Amino acid sequence: MNNTIKLSERLRTVATFITEGAVFADIGSDHAYLPCYVCLNDGNAHAIAGEVKEGPFKSALETVNKHELAARVEVRLGDGLHILHDGEVNQLVIAGMGGSLIRSILEDGKDRLSGVQRIITQPNVNERNVRKWFYENNYTIICEKILEESGHIYEIIVADKQVDKSPYTAELLQEQLLFGPLLLEHKTETFIKKWKKELSKRIRVIDEMKKAKEQNQNKISEFEKELSWVQEVLKNGSEQ
Structure with a gap:
């Protein structure tokens, strides 16, 4: 065996x-x-x-x-x-x-x-x-x-x-669900690497949605909000 x-x-x-x-x-x-x-x-x-x-x-x-x-x-x-x-x-x-x-x-x-x-x-x-x-x-x-x-x-x-x-806070719940409440507390190099890729991906998606003949403004706004979260997390991560 x-x-x-x-x-x-x-x-x-x-x-x-x-x-x-x-x-x-x-x-x-x-x-x-x-x-x-x-x-x-x-x-x-x-x-x-x-x-x-x-x-x-x-x-x-x-x-x-x-x-x-x-x-x-x-x-x-x-x-x-x-x-x-x-x-x-x-x-x-x-x-x-x-x-x-x-x-x-x-x-x-x-x-x-x-x-x-x-x-x-x-x-x-x-x-x-x-x-x-x-x-x-x-x-x-x-x-x-x-x-x-x-x-x-x-x-x-x-x-x-x-x-x-609970690992969540009421004012940050949506961001914590996206990034992970505990991963946000200790932003590792791998975490930063992932979200740099996700940043580029979201920029491309928003760009494509804005080029569409029929634009879904709610969806665009949702992605832009998430994009701002990612930018903020990466900015804070680089300062650690």
Whole structure:
């Protein structure tokens, strides 16, 4: 048996937020690498690996059997959180997909979340959608990480259920949802790099919208407001 699983830095970072002895589900598990990695390193952990397509489901089964983990990692075929019974897991991982999809998975499966104390997400894009869902559903962000790997910048957002202290302030809520309330507190080089790219992207989008024959002024105003936020954040970041 091969005891080693090599995870990307992105997934290794996700794994650090799964507490010892957790019973967790990994939705969209991608060969079940993360659940097997965690269970090989934590003899008390148990996991459910969820896949919606037959091919990845079979690959996940192969990984579990290769590492002789069938007693502690169960692979299930199905859509989102519908593979779970309510109260079955206490932690949840959804990584490597868009923020809009992560939000819809959480929203569609809300009835399976009563026992879930921690949700660990890694949206590839549209992180704001995930933060909004947490904000609206009594999950408090306790940690945010931003990292670059193979030319891509990723954010990891970890939220616990009904923690008393909110990371948000009323007057800055919309900006904090966009940038990340905790990432804003400690603007790393990777954070600055991401938002410099986003600045250029927003300038191009506004320019294209203004060239359109039928202009959506509300949309233009929204993008211009966000552009001003990005400019302010980068200005303040360069002064640190």
